[in-house]
Structure formats: C-alpha cells, structure tokens
Amino acid sequence: MAITLRFSKGHGTGNDFVLFADPDGSLELTPAQIAAICDRHFGVGADGIIRAVRSANLPAGRAALEEDPDAEWFMDYWNADGSVAEMCGNGIRVYAEFLTRSGLAELPAGETLPIGTRAGVRDVQRSAVGYRVDLGGWRLDGGEPLVNARELAVARPGLGIDVGNPHVVVALSDEAELEGLDLSYVPVLDPEPPAGVNVEFVVPGDPLVKDGVGRIRMRVHERGVGETLSCGTGVVAAALATRHWAGQGAPDDWRVEVPGGALAVKMFPTEEGEHVALSGPAELVFDGELTLA
Known part of the structure; x- marks a missing residue:
C-alpha cells in the first residue's frame, strides 16, 4: 500500500534535511526508505530526515518529558544512511523553523522552545541571525585517537569531545591541508570508535582571536552521511577543542566558518556547569509530496 509523505526541505548553512509532521507517531519510516529519500540522485536529497512527533507518542520522547514537561515536541532525527543520530545542531534550528512555520508551536521573541532529542531536552530561542540553541553540557571523551584521511600526508592526533553526540577534532597546519582533504572517503581512526564518530578538521584564523572572538575554519565528515557543508554539533566541538588547545585566556565566543557559511558558538557558565x-540561520526552501511504497 502506497503512502503520501508531505514534507518540507530545509537547511542550516547548507546542512540539509527533509522534515515531515507525524504528531501521533503513526508513520514509521524504515532505514531503507530514509536512505532512498535522502539519495541525491534518486530521491529528494538530504543529509538527514527529521520527523516532528509529539514527545508523548514515543519512548524517547516520554523520557524527554520527564526531563522537561514543556518539551511537547521531539526531534526524531535519522542520518542519510538510515541510522539513528542523537542530536543535530543545525537540524534542531531548522526543526524549530518547521514547527513554528507549520503552526505546530509558537516561539515569540525572547521566549524559549524546549525540544526533546535523544541527547536530552534542548532549549531554542530566536536570534538576530535565526535561532540560538543551548546544547547543554559537554565533555572530553574518546581520548586522542590518531586520525588519517585521504590526501593527509601524516596521521594526526585528534581530540574526542562529546556534545550529546561523539566527535573527534583534528588540527591542521594550514588552509592548503584543509582544502586538499578528500572527505569522500571515511577518515580512519586508531583506535576506531565502535559506534562511529563525526570527524572535524580545523585550521585557526590569522589572527586566531580578533575583537575578542576566536576564529577557525572547519570541514567535517559526518558518520552515516559523509562530508557535509556544515555540522552544528561539529562546529561546537571544533570551537571547544580549539579553546582547549589555546589554553588559559582563550575566548568563550567563536566564529566558525564552514563550506556552507558561518556559525557562532558561545560557552557560558550555569549552575549545572558550563554549557x-x-x-x-535556518531556512525552509520548498514543500513537496512523495509517494512511498
């Protein structure tokens, strides 16, 4: 029996998603269907799929409601290969735009919209450039594996950082190294994380800090997707890693340039520790219908 999927296509600095509303949680796409929709030649084309479902209607969402009873909506996020992902920093901003544009939620200026994710509840607000999301706490995690990538002459040590999903950040020496990487191939890590990892390659700006803001450029290979034009949680991990390497006196405000644009990162203290x-930005570019077998 065929079903008609009504969807929106959106992106955050080129990191693109197919989004659809399923408030009751009645439409479960298979990994094969997700991969087919995300295929850039035979499908709609996207880095991932986001299902808008009320938190009360799936187990992970009910856990989010225990954390915050106001987290009515859950971001059910899947990578382009059909695998499940815990969080997506660009995706959650686009999701907030989808919810508000569709009339499923309201987010007046100055207010906060809590959204359930598999990494916990994340608070979203409007900002001058689109949306600002508090990604919560973070931690150094995963050690310092050696990372090798195609067209990288010598393997480099990376820094493992968890921001709700796993990342390894690698510092490169200059722009030429960054531009020369072939990220159509999966970077090889030693030791290899059993659940996979997102890998970010960064170079510092010249100067690294200007007007109190740290500046870096980044490219990323996302697990389950490949190279993407941007990765929100990867941008955050890259800024955290660079601040860690820079040492005492490094700023808490960062501007990170990715192939799809630029994003801002801010570290700040809370009662629970640093967030x-x-x-x-977050943009919806078109709506459509797709028939699925």
Whole structure:
C-alpha cells in the first residue's frame, strides 16, 4: 500500500534535511526508505530526515518529558544512511523553523522552545541571525585517537569531545591541508570508535582571536552521511577543542566558518556547569509530496 509523505526541505548553512509532521507517531519510516529519500540522485536529497512527533507518542520522547514537561515536541532525527543520530545542531534550528512555520508551536521573541532529542531536552530561542540553541553540557571523551584521511600526508592526533553526540577534532597546519582533504572517503581512526564518530578538521584564523572572538575554519565528515557543508554539533566541538588547545585566556565566543557559511558558538557558565550555545540561520526552501511504497 502506497503512502503520501508531505514534507518540507530545509537547511542550516547548507546542512540539509527533509522534515515531515507525524504528531501521533503513526508513520514509521524504515532505514531503507530514509536512505532512498535522502539519495541525491534518486530521491529528494538530504543529509538527514527529521520527523516532528509529539514527545508523548514515543519512548524517547516520554523520557524527554520527564526531563522537561514543556518539551511537547521531539526531534526524531535519522542520518542519510538510515541510522539513528542523537542530536543535530543545525537540524534542531531548522526543526524549530518547521514547527513554528507549520503552526505546530509558537516561539515569540525572547521566549524559549524546549525540544526533546535523544541527547536530552534542548532549549531554542530566536536570534538576530535565526535561532540560538543551548546544547547543554559537554565533555572530553574518546581520548586522542590518531586520525588519517585521504590526501593527509601524516596521521594526526585528534581530540574526542562529546556534545550529546561523539566527535573527534583534528588540527591542521594550514588552509592548503584543509582544502586538499578528500572527505569522500571515511577518515580512519586508531583506535576506531565502535559506534562511529563525526570527524572535524580545523585550521585557526590569522589572527586566531580578533575583537575578542576566536576564529577557525572547519570541514567535517559526518558518520552515516559523509562530508557535509556544515555540522552544528561539529562546529561546537571544533570551537571547544580549539579553546582547549589555546589554553588559559582563550575566548568563550567563536566564529566558525564552514563550506556552507558561518556559525557562532558561545560557552557560558550555569549552575549545572558550563554549557555551550550555537547560533545560526535556518531556512525552509520548498514543500513537496512523495509517494512511498
């Protein structure tokens, strides 16, 4: 029996998603269907799929409601290969735009919209450039594996950082190294994380800090997707890693350039410990219908 999927296509600095509303949680796409929709030649084309479902209607969402009873909506996020992902920093901003544009939620200026994710509840606000999301706490995690990538002459040590999903950040020496990487191939890590990892390659700005803001450029290979034009949580991990390497006196505000644009990162203290926020644009570009077998 065929079903008609009504969807929106959106992106945050080129990191693109197919979004659809399923408030009751009645439409479960298979990994094969997700991969087919995300295929850039035979499908709609996207880095991932986001299902808008009320938190009360799936187990992970009910856990989010226990954390915050106001987290009515859950971001059910899947990578382009059909695998489940815990969080997506660009995706959650686009999701907030989808919810408000569709009339499923309201987010007046100055107010906060809590959204359930598999990494916990994340608070979203409007900002001057789009949306700002508090990604919560973070931690150094995963050690310092050696990372090798195609067209990288010598393997480099990376820094493992968890911001709700796993990342390894690698510092490169200059722009030429960054531009020369071939990220159509999966970077090889030693040791290899059993659940996979997102890998970010960064170079510092010249100067690294200007007007109190740290500046870096980044490219990323996302697990389950490949190279993307942007990765929100990867941008945050890259800024955290660079601040860690820079040492005492490094700023808490960062501008990170990715192939799809630029995003802002801010680290700030809370009663629970340091949190990190991501700010950037979110756009919906078209709506459509797709028939699925």
